[in-house]
Amino acid sequence: xxxxxxxxxxxxxxxxxxxxxxxxxxxxxxxxxxxxxxxxxxxxxxxxxxxxxxxxxxxxxxxxxxxxxxxxxxxxxxxxxxxxxxxxxxxxxxxxxxxxxxxxxxxxxxxxxxxxxxxxxxxxxxxxxxxxxxxxxxxxxxxxxxxxxxxxxxxxxxxxxxxxxxxxxxxxxxxxxxxxxxxxxxxxxxxxxxxxxxxxxxxxxxxxxxxxxxxxxxxxxxxxxxxxxxxxxxxxxxxxxxxxxxxxxxxxx
Amino acid sequence: xxxxxxxxxxxxxxxxxxxxxxxxxxxxxxxxxxxxxxxxxxxxxxxxxxxxxxxxxxxxxxxxxxxxxxxxxxxxxxxxxxxxxxxxxxxxxxxxxxxxxxxxxxxxxxxxxxxxxxxxxxxxxxxxxxxxxxxxxxxxxxxxxxxxxxxxxxxxxxxxxxxxxxxxxxxxxxxxxxxxxxxxxxxxxxxxxxxxxxxxxxxxxxxxxxxxxxxxxxxxxxxxxxxxxxxxxxxxxxxxxxxxxxxxxxxxxxxxxxxxxxxxxxxxxxxxxxxxxxxxxxxxxxxxxxxxxxxxxxxxxxxxxxxxxxxxxxxxxxxxxxxxxxxxxxxxxxxxxxxxxxxxxxxxxxxxx
Numbered sequence: 001x002x003x004x005x006x007x008x009x010x011x012x013x014x015x016x017x018x019x020x021x022x023x024x025x026x027x028x029x030x031x032x033x034x035x036x037x038x039x040x041x042x043x044x045x046x047x048x049x050x051x052x053x054x055x056x057x058x059x060x061x062x063x064x065x066x067x068x069x070x071x072x073x074x075x076x077x078x079x080x081x082x083x084x085x086x087x088x089x090x091x092x093x094x095x096x097x098x099x100x101x102x103x104x105x106x107x108x109x110x111x112x113x114x115x116x117x118x119x120x121x122x123x124x125x126x127x128x129x130x131x132x133x134x135x136x137x138x139x140x141x142x143x144x145x146x147x148x149x150x151x152x153x154x155x156x157x158x159x160x161x162x163x164x165x166x167x168x169x170x171x172x173x174x175x176x177x178x179x180x181x182x183x184x185x186x187x188x189x190x191x192x193x194x195x196x197x198x199x200x201x202x203x204x205x206x207x208x209x210x211x212x213x214x215x216x217x218x219x220x221x222x223x224x225x226x227x228x229x230x231x232x233x234x235x236x237x238x239x240x241x242x243x244x245x246x247x248x249x250x251x252x253x
Numbered sequence: 254x255x256x257x258x259x260x261x262x263x264x265x266x267x268x269x270x271x272x273x274x275x276x277x278x279x280x281x282x283x284x285x286x287x288x289x290x291x292x293x294x295x296x297x298x299x300x301x302x303x304x305x306x307x308x309x310x311x312x313x314x315x316x317x318x319x320x321x322x323x324x325x326x327x328x329x330x331x332x333x334x335x336x337x338x339x340x341x342x343x344x345x346x347x348x349x350x351x352x353x354x355x356x357x358x359x360x361x362x363x364x365x366x367x368x369x370x371x372x373x374x375x376x377x378x379x380x381x382x383x384x385x386x387x388x389x390x391x392x393x394x395x396x397x398x399x400x401x402x403x404x405x406x407x408x409x410x411x412x413x414x415x416x417x418x419x420x421x422x423x424x425x426x427x428x429x430x431x432x433x434x435x436x437x438x439x440x441x442x443x444x445x446x447x448x449x450x451x452x453x454x455x456x457x458x459x460x461x462x463x464x465x466x467x468x469x470x471x472x473x474x475x476x477x478x479x480x481x482x483x484x485x486x487x488x489x490x491x492x493x494x495x496x497x498x499x500x501x502x503x504x505x506x507x508x509x510x511x512x513x514x515x516x517x518x519x520x521x522x523x524x525x526x527x528x529x530x531x532x533x534x535x536x537x538x539x540x541x542x543x544x545x546x547x548x549x550x551x552x553x554x555x556x557x558x559x560x561x562x563x564x565x566x567x568x569x570x571x572x573x574x575x576x577x578x579x580x581x582x583x584x585x586x587x588x589x590x591x592x593x594x595x596x597x598x599x600x601x602x603x604x605x606x
Contacts, residue, residue: 050454050455051454051455051456051457052454053454053455054319054452054454057465063467066461066463066465070455070461071454071455071461072452072453072454072455072461072462072463073461073462073463073464073465074314074315074318074452074464075345075463075464075465075466075467076311076315077311077314077337077338077341080307080308080311080314080338083303083307083308083309083311083312083314083315084312084314084315084318085315086301086312086315087273087301087311087312087314087315087316087323088315088316088318090299090301090316091270091271091299091316091319091323092453095454112304112305112307112308113304113307113311116303116304116308
């Protein structure tokens with residue numbers, strides 16, 4: 001059988017969602033952002049809500065998310081995405097509104113905005129990519145950097161007496177009355193991707209139910225920042241990140 | 254009503270879609286009046302008390318990016334916090350309204366009136382080359398009227414607009430004639446007006462709209478800067494507003510804006526009674542500044558005196574316009590102190606003799 005004989009519509013088992021643009025991604029090989037972008041694009045396609053969805057991109061590696069998912073986007077100042085999303089949703093209650101934020105954006109400079117958006121119970125989706133490092137600026141310590149983890153600003157490893165402790169944002173926002181769904185996922189195996197996509201879909205669906213904020217943390221890798229190959233990074237994540245940032249739903253009401 | 258209350262009524266009655274703010278004296282009555290009026294029940298206007306001025310200004314960014322008429326208000330220290338957001342709003346070419354009811358500074362300063370945010374609001378405040386359209390009301394009526402005017406200008410040029418008032422105008426009470434109610438625009442009207450750029454949800458018949466102020470490549474950024482410069486030039490050409498008082502035969506001119514222009518009118522009358530041919534020019538727009546008009550006066554009058562509640566900020570623009578042709582003097586009070594007409598007159602006479 002020739003290759004051409006196989007390329008037929010009836011044999012098609014998978015195709016890239018048209019909501020992912022053909023723009024070449026700037027992410028490093030092995031980076032989790034691309035996988036999460038695809039999941040979000042697929043959820044929006046599956047739900048048929050392209051015309052009703054507005055994304056808020058952060059400052060950080062995902063600043064250019066608007067180049068990759070074919071929806072209307074706003075690019076926020078560093079850490080302020082939940083403030084933008086608050087206004088977008090309040091002024092346009094029939095729109096699906098989500099922020100896409102890294103750990104520097106959400107857990108450091110943007111803690112006030114995320115805590116208060118969650119506490120007000122804004123009917124938005126917050127996607128939180130936690131790779132425990134600043135990727136875009138070249139591998140500095142993030143609030144979520146693990147103790148002992150080497151970064152360019154903790155070259156001998158993070159020390160609690162010098163640098164404080166890693167911040168568990170997901171557990172914090174789960175305590176707030178305004179959140180309805182808080183979960184921690186990963187995207188490093190096909191099984192994890194399936195679970196994560198389901199969580200993202202649920203979060204999007206929640207935003208029309210008036211139940212409050214949905215918060216999806218995705219524990220991720222940063223091969224360049226961690227200075228590990230994609231395979232080794234996944235292993236390091238399983239061995240070091242997951243024990244401190246355990247996966248699963250933290251809150252679902 | 255109070256000047257601050259007039260802002261709130263102006264917002265509700267001019268079709269404002271959303272107010273996002275954080276309490277700070279001397280302008281808290283704006284949000285208090287809005288909360289009391291509950292416009293979400295009548296016009297559907299959203300009113301939200303944010304967690305900080307930083308959040309408020311970024312809520313404006315989000316709301317403006319969907320084509321809505323959104324506004325915030327604050328006073329000097331709060332405006333400092335908003336300057337990052339103002340730069341982003343200007344960089345993303347988003348129309349919105351920010352009201353600054355100025356108080357004395359620097360730092361936490363005082364809650365009394367001041368005009369010391371002129372540099373911050375007229376020249377920038379945030380980073381990068383940008384301008385705001387800045388309107389300076391001198392009465393409670395203008396606090397009301399300028400809300401709609403500012404929104405109209407902001408949308409005409411896709412630029413943030415500011416009402417730069419001071420604690421006197423915010424707190425004083427005057428009669429106000431309420432203009433006709435302008436309904437909020439429908440989704441279809443917003444789509445028609447802003448659909449080419451606003452994030453209203455990607456339609457099949459258009460490319461996705463992206464609101465951003467980011468351009469990593471220098472030639473792209475420079476091209477954008479040139480676009481802004483051209484926008485500012487057009488605004489300077491078309492939108493200058495000012496008023497004059499008894500200037501027909503004036504030999505000596507006072508230049509003052511906001512509450513100081515009100516006091517200066519009294520000074521002009523007093524000076525005239527003493528035989529001094531005095532007149533007043535009041536800039537209504539601070540950007541665009543009435544440069545040409547002041548330049549023209551420099552050909553006719555012998556001296557000018559700028560009066561401000563600051564250590565001398567607007568006076569720099571006056572001197573640039575006059576360009577050394579005649580002496581430009583300055584009289585200012587600071588820290589929340591407001592001069593009496595007698596004090597200004599004394600200073601005025603010192604410089605003309």
